[in-house]
Amino acid sequence: MSVPDLPGTEESTMQTVVVIGNFDGVHRGHRRVLAEAVRDVDHPLVVITFWPHPVTVLRPESAPKLLSDLHTRIELLKEAGAHEVRVIRFNEAVAAMSPHDFIDRFLLPLNPVRVVVGENFRFGHAAAGDVQFLAEVGEGRFDVIPLPLESVRDEISCSTRIRELLAVGDVAGAAEHLERPFRFRGVVVLGDQRGRDLGYPTANQSVPVDMAVPADGVYAGWVTRLDEPGAMPMAAAISVGSNPTFDGSDRRVESYVIDRTDLELYGAEIAVDFVQRLRGQVRFSDVDELVLQMGRDVEQARRVLS
Numbered sequence: 001m002s003v004p005d006l007p008g009t010e011e012s013t014m015q016t017v018v019v020i021g022n023f024d025g026v027h028r029g030h031r032r033v034l035a036e037a038v039r040d041v042d043h044p045l046v047v048i049t050f051w052p053h054p055v056t057v058l059r060p061e062s063a064p065k066l067l068s069d070l071h072t073r074i075e076l077l078k079e080a081g082a083h084e085v086r087v088i089r090f091n092e093a094v095a096a097m098s099p100h101d102f103i104d105r106f107l108l109p110l111n112p113v114r115v116v117v118g119e120n121f122r123f124g125h126a127a128a129g130d131v132q133f134l135a136e137v138g139e140g141r142f143d144v145i146p147l148p149l150e151s152v153r154d155e156i157s158c159s160t161r162i163r164e165l166l167a168v169g170d171v172a173g174a175a176e177h178l179e180r181p182f183r184f185r186g187v188v189v190l191g192d193q194r195g196r197d198l199g200y201p202t203a204n205q206s207v208p209v210d211m212a213v214p215a216d217g218v219y220a221g222w223v224t225r226l227d228e229p230g231a232m233p234m235a236a237a238i239s240v241g242s243n244p245t246f247d248g249s250d251r252r253v254e255s256y257v258i259d260r261t262d263l264e265l266y267g268a269e270i271a272v273d274f275v276q277r278l279r280g281q282v283r284f285s286d287v288d289e290l291v292l293q294m295g296r297d298v299e300q301a302r303r304v305l306s
Contacts, residue, residue, distance in 0.1 A: 018112040019082075020048045020121065022159075025067030026076035028179045029118065029150040029157040036147055037116040038081035046110050047082040049073065050090040056210075057090055065212035067159055067178075072185060086110075099129025103137055112142040119146040152176045169215035171274040181273040184213055184253055185226065188265040191254065198287070200294050202239070202254040203265045205272070213253060216241035216281035219274050220301035223255045226269040234260065237294075237301040238272055241281040256294075258302055276304050 017040045023030050037045050051070050056063040068076065074085045088094060088106060097105065102124050107115065115134065123129040135144040150157040157177040165174040166182060174182045184205065191204035203223065207213050217240060222233035239254045255272055257263055278300050284290040 014111065015043050015113045016046045016110050017043045017114045017116065018046050018048060018107060018110050019116050020107070020123070021118065022053065023047070023049050023073055023077060024053065024064075024159040025162055025178060026073060026080065027067075027157050027159065027162060027177050028152070031080050031179060032150050033116055033118055033147055034077070034080040034082065036145060037114075040114060043113055044083035045081055046084045046086060046112075047077050048086045048088060048106060048110075049077070050088050050094075052090060054090050054095070057092065057095055063210070064160070065163060066210055067162060067182070067212050069185070069211070072183070096125055099124030099133055100137070102129065103134070108141075112138075114143045114145060116145045116147065119148055121146070163212055166212050166214045169217050169219075169277040169280070171214050171219060171221075172276055174214075175275075181221065181275055182214065183271050183273050184211070185269060185271045186253070187267060187269050190266060191252065198291050198294065199261075200237075200256045200298070201261055201263070202256045203263070203270055205253045205255075205270070207240075207251045207253060213251075214240055214274055214277070216251075218278045218281075218297050219276060220278060220304040221255075221275045222273040222305070223257050224271045224273070225265070226271055233273065234258075235302065235305040236272070237278075237298045238274065239281075256298065258298055258305075278304075 017037050019033055019037045021030065021033070034045070034047070053064060053066065070087065074087075077085050086106075115138065117131060117134070119131060121131055121134075131144060131146040138144050155161060155177075162174045162177050162182075165171075165177070171182055186205040188203045189206055191202065219238045219240065221236055221238050223236045224233045225231040234257045236255045236257050240251070242251050253272055255270070278297055282293070284293065
């Protein structure tokens with residue numbers, strides 16, 4: 001999805017409620033902010049978000065793996081109540097803006113009556129702007145509603161924590177913070193076709209270097225075609241990794257749709273929703289051992305998803 005190179009916000013002729021944030025993953029904390037904003041039924045909700053992730057520009061060596069691509073983020077924000085999503089291309093010019101300049105350039109043209117943010121919201125050069133500053137600037141023009149951070153069993157719900165859970169394969173824990181299963185979406189590409197020969201044909205997706213996926217291993221989950229409106233999720237056993245038994249090197253997500261050998265998915269975009277980790281990645285001594293374990297994985301996935 002393209003984002004304009006020159007940052008800016010078209011002026012709104014109507015009053016709005018505005019929510020600002022990065023919103024990677026649109027997790028439960030983000031959703032609470034949006035839920036508070038949509039309580040105002042008299043004004044449309046406009047969400048301001050940033051692309052690429054600011055850390056990619058400020059400290060590229062520390063850039064986080066993303067929980068969702070921009071297209072998915074916008075979809076999730078609209079599902080959560082946004083009438084419009086304004087995407088700011090984050091670059092050096094935006095990073096250098098003072099908090100005052102940020103408000104003048106991006107916020108005031110939206111004619112806000114209310115701005116809803118998390119209590120830890122920071123903005124402007126060197127993160128110099130905070131909720132208090134925003135409220136001071138907005139006095140007499142718009143209200144500022146700061147919301148406390150959301151938690152799951154004393155763990156703050158944030159994108160960083162979700163990445164940490166995915167990195168150890170805890171997809172169930174990640175789902176609690178997301179309030180939905182973690183989803184990986186992508187186009188099905190031609191793989192090695194070994195799965196078909198072994199009786200378990202898989203839909204293979206390449207893993208972009210900037211996207212998060214669960215730790216290498218086998219999972220139970222669901223596969224949904226995104227190129228067919230209304231397509232139903234299909235139960236699947238899902239492998240994440242590089243096929244060490246066959247000395248593979250490319251990291252992929254490979255999904256076997258349980259009891260289906262008739263699917264033709266090459267070139268189709270699919271979504272893979274991870275429900276539960278079954279085991280870690282293993283290098284097997286021979287193909288027969290691998291096939292036996294694949295059978296066990298499929299049966300375990302079937303039980304989990306039933």
